[in-house]
Amino acid sequence: MSQQLVVGIDIGGTNTKFGVVDRRGNILCDGRMLTNQYEDVNDFLDELHQHLSVLIEQAGGMENIKGIGVGAPNGNYYTGNIEYAPNLRWKGIVPLASLLEQKFGVPTVLTNDANAAALGELIYGAARGMKDFIVITLGTGVGSGIVANGQLIYGHDGFAGELGHCIVIPDGRPHPGTGALGSLEAYASATGVTASALEFLATRPDTPSILREHSKEEINSKVIYEAAMKGDPLATEVYEFTGKILGEALANFVMFSSPEAIILFGGLTKAGDLIMKPVREHMEKNVLPIFQNKVKLLFSELKESDAAILGASALAWEMKD
Amino acid sequence: MSQQLVVGIDIGGTNTKFGVVDRRGNILCDGRMLTNQYEDVNDFLDELHQHLSVLIEQAGGMENIKGIGVGAPNGNYYTGNIEYAPNLRWKGIVPLASLLEQKFGVPTVLTNDANAAALGELIYGAARGMKDFIVITLGTGVGSGIVANGQLIYGHDGFAGELGHCIVIPDGRPHPGTGALGSLEAYASATGVTASALEFLATRPDTPSILREHSKEEINSKVIYEAAMKGDPLATEVYEFTGKILGEALANFVMFSSPEAIILFGGLTKAGDLIMKPVREHMEKNVLPIFQNKVKLLFSELKESDAAILGASALAWEMKD
Structure with missing residues (x-):
């Protein structure tokens, strides 16, 4: 049977x-x-x-x-x-x-x-019928799965698709786990967003923010998200900064496997246009003309x-x- | 028949x-x-x-x-x-x-x-029997072909594998053709090496170099190669700089498809260890531990x-x- x-x-x-x-x-x-x-x-x-x-x-x-x-x-x-x-x-x-x-x-x-x-x-979601796409999970960390020619890319040892650990800012922010300098995960994860907010609070004293009413320990991705939703200028800048870095990284991924779509999943995507606008802008800006306005940026269709x-x-x- | x-x-x-x-x-x-x-x-x-x-x-x-x-x-x-x-x-x-x-x-x-x-x-060369590898051609430009799961990755539109146009230095050197800032090709091509030498000649007046005996117009990748082979300090620094950038880029490519080997082809590879030592060093330094000392760096086996x-x-x- x-x-x-x-x-x-x-x-x-x-x-x-x-x-x-x-x-x-x-x-x-x-x-x-x-x-x-x-x-x-x-x-x-x-x-x-x-x-x-x-x-x-x-x-x-x-x-x-x-x-x-x-x-x-x-x-x-x-x-x-x-x-x-x-x-x-x-x-x-x-x-x-x-x-x-x-x-x-x-x-x-x-x-x-x-x-x-x-x-x-x-099998069940936004990529049904596609042969070439990339899923990026934006949670505590940044994970990825790459499908090309209709197959998941595992690499020769089974460990392919560690896009969160790509270096996007040479000699940039240290990753708290790996120690690597300037990896995507150090910026585009929940931890990364928190680090960016703390950095901006210290270095941009003139930007007003309700986040200043919180102690350092209270600042996390949820608090920043809520502030940004209320139009907080500093929290908004954090999302723009994060979106720029993520968009630049996606541009490089497009140049690698030329996917039909990039599907984003996880906490960061809740910010909607606040993050997606800079992501799309900086992705398009950094790909070759042959890739421009071709790659779909989608949200996952699976319930979290x-x-x-x-x-x-x-x-x-x-x-x- | x-x-x-x-x-x-x-x-x-x-x-x-x-x-x-x-x-x-x-x-x-x-x-x-x-x-x-x-x-x-x-x-x-x-x-x-x-x-x-x-x-x-x-x-x-x-x-x-x-x-x-x-x-x-x-x-x-x-x-x-x-x-x-x-x-x-x-x-x-x-x-x-x-x-x-x-x-x-x-x-x-x-x-x-x-x-x-x-x-x-x-079919004929250094990748016989491999299912996962990347070829990088280092000539006037930087090209690439990516094989995963035994198949060439074409992407959804046939244009995958434009790794020379990945941004490796955000807001870096403009690419003479595309205008993109900081793409791999702007550094790791024959044109890029020439640009680096001209930059170093201008910005490092204390580094001795036989290249200073040439006019700007005479400086090209061949002249730089010959100087480096004679131990010229500035030309050597150009190869170290180029190798560092290429090695960092290769680290990101490894994190993408976890290839068994990266096969280099073209003019730049003639410099042998002068470029391969920094390439290997900076590639290993920038990959996750699970990828370290695993990826073979090979030269093409096909006669140019x-x-x-x-x-x-x-x-x-x-x-x-």
Whole structure:
């Protein structure tokens, strides 16, 4: 019989989310558990197995399940391993896909969360029918998944698509995690936006801002967003600055793979035109004429709360039988 | 019968080179003609047809020819057209592939010269057996061809792989052709190296250099290369500067597609370690730890005089039957 369902598992530093998904991206049932409460990955998997078994039973049993897709930090598509993930307690190399295959008896594929997000857009979202596009996730960090010729680009080792770590300002702002100077993630993430606001508050004393009523510790991307929505001049400048840097970076990505669309996902996109106007302007300004006014800038069509499970589940549909 | 030969045609701004090539990359016979002496592309094609017919006859006749591959500026793989090539006399859109198919009666494929170079390395050269690599051509300009998952990345419109036009120094040196500020080509091309030397001669009066014995007009990439080979301090600094910028750019390319190798081709590579040492150093310094000491930096294995014909001919082997 044809198996009509897949399982998607998204392993994050804090939560692990999982669900049973159909071809159209309907999540039939889902659940979550804490990731880092388990020092031993086998205890984590036992617990996950219990939770998922209940859901799968609800969905008609294992015979309906084609396979399992997993999105995980530092997830390697080729090996099925999580490799040296800095935000997880399981150190070194964890053969997660094969452990899950043993537990559930169905094919299991794994990649990082941004690659999974790109497949989610391809199968269920804004990129349906496209063969060439890039997804950029703008959250705590900046992730990316690149599809070219209809396939996700994994690179020779499974680690392609780390666009957040491209250097966009040589010798620029240090990245708090990697130490690299001037990477995209140091500017276009929630952390980056906060750093820009603190910088502007210190260096632009003449720009009025309600952010000055907050202590340094209170400044975060949410507070800045709310200020910008009220027309706060300094918060607006922060979005313009962030949008310029992101737009310049996107221009370089366009020159690489000439995508039909770039799909943006995550917290920063909530600012709408405030960020998208400078992004579009500086992207267009920096591409060659042959690319101008061709690349669609889209927002993700997946509900943010569902996107992680959907992305992971999309991997299982893409599996070769 | 199995057709054992293909035709490669490389259309450049000055010369058009063509040859008959076997599976192993042996050029059985070849020739050349001037490109821009023909105002009408049909006159150009008549002449090309005459030349090639003689060569094909020598190689056993049309029945041995599987197809024709063409490398051309602004060559679009999907349409087979040359589109608005600034260096050619034929303006607008020229349906070159279909015109050649009509003349010769065999399938004809066209792409730009840097993409053709990448296929040349894949079929006959340093990238044999690789599925993920990038070729960077460092000549008068900087071109690139990107292979991922074993396929050339053409992008949604056929124009992917314009890495020479990536912005590497925001608001940096203007590109003489495009006007863009700080593109890789403005630094890492023959023209860019010359510009750097002239800049250093003006701004570093204390650095001794035999280049100071030349007039401005005499300074070019060849003179700078010869000075550097003699240990000239200023010329050496020019290569270090160029290598740093190129290495930083390559780091970003690695973060994009995680290639097994980057293959460098063209004039600048003649400087050997003088440029490759800083390239390697700054590439490694700017990639994430997961990419460090993994990416091979290779020189092209194709003889420079043969590479254009071989690259174009490789397209014809890659054609789907």
